Amino acid sequence: xxxxxxxxxxxxxxxxxxxxxxxxxxxxxxxxxxxxxxxxxxxxxxxxxxxxxxxxxxxxxxxxxxxxxxxxxxxxxxxxxxxxxxxxxxxxxxxxxxxxxxxxxxxxx
Amino acid sequence: xxxxxxxxxxxxxxxxxxxxxxxxxxxxxxxxxxxxxxxxxxxxxxxxxxxxxxxxxxxxxxxxxxxxxxxxxxxxxxxxxxxxxxxxxxxxxxxxxxxxxxxxxxxxxxxxxxx
Numbered sequence: 004x005x006x007x008x009x010x011x012x013x014x015x016x017x018x019x020x021x022x023x024x025x026x027x028x029x030x031x032x033x034x035x036x037x038x039x040x041x042x043x044x045x046x047x048x049x050x051x052x053x054x055x056x057x058x059x060x061x062x063x064x065x066x067x068x069x070x071x072x073x074x075x076x077x078x079x080x081x082x083x084x085x086x087x088x089x090x091x092x093x094x095x096x097x098x099x100x101x102x103x104x105x106x107x108x109x110x111x112x
Numbered sequence: 113x114x115x116x117x118x119x120x121x122x123x124x125x126x127x128x129x130x131x132x133x134x135x136x137x138x139x140x141x142x143x144x145x146x147x148x149x150x151x152x153x154x155x156x157x158x159x160x161x162x163x164x165x166x167x168x169x170x171x172x173x174x175x176x177x178x179x180x181x182x183x184x185x186x187x188x189x190x191x192x193x194x195x196x197x198x199x200x201x202x203x204x205x206x207x208x209x210x211x212x213x214x215x216x217x218x219x220x221x222x223x224x225x226x227x
Contacts (some may be wrong), residue, residue, distance in 0.1 A: 007154075011152075031225065034212045034213075035212040035213045044139075045220070046218035046219060046220055046221055047155065047203075047216075047218050048218070049216070052213070052215075054178075066227055087192055088126045090154050090155075094212040094213070095212065096214070097167075097168075098143070098160075098167075098211055098212045098214070099155060099157065099160070099209045100145075102147075102154035102155045102186070103154050103196060104152070104153045104154045105153075105154050
């Protein structure tokens with residue numbers, strides 16, 4: 004079993020749709036959680052950190068459920084420019100990062 | 113602020129040949145990471161440096177891969193000899209201290225094709 008698991012998708016949604024991605028992790032000692040975005044043939048870039056109380060950044064909302072060991076990302080009012088691969092990242096207390104294999108989103112007109 | 117620099121951007125070699133990649137992190141960043149990203153997968157950590165010391169190299173195939181960061185700034189990753197399964201994008205990233213809550217800043221990567 005992988006340490007960090009994501010549904011690979013692809014998710015194909017129309018513009019304006021709401022879409023949600025989930026990610027599960029196996030290491031209960033994990034301390035920090037992130038969502039990174041990776042465009043085709045580009046490097047990953049931080050989208051947002053995920054806090055225990057949940058957090059929002061514009062159209063993006065991230066949630067953490069420590070008891071069930073999963074994090075989620077909700078995108079509202081999808082734009083064409085949201086098309087990318089979304090990587091779930093989990094850090095241990097020592098700062099070691101484990102990336103999921105990503106979920107691919109395609110937003111269509 | 114200049115980002116993470118990597119070179120070369122592309123490399124094609126034959127199996128059993130050697131190859132080296134170079135990374136220059138963001139100025140002042142103490143922590144440097146090398147990742148391998150195979151097509152369709154997420155980045156896999158190969159090695160993590162804190163200044164010029166190794167923090168984690170548990171997933172580095174040490175029989176063929178080596179990395180160094182001699183002066184605590186730039187770093188090189190070498191593969192010798194290369195295998196077909198080493199075809200991947202090699203990403204370098206840096207962060208200020210390597211703390212668990214820090215953002216990692218990635219370079220553009222080096223695309224390696226082993227024939």
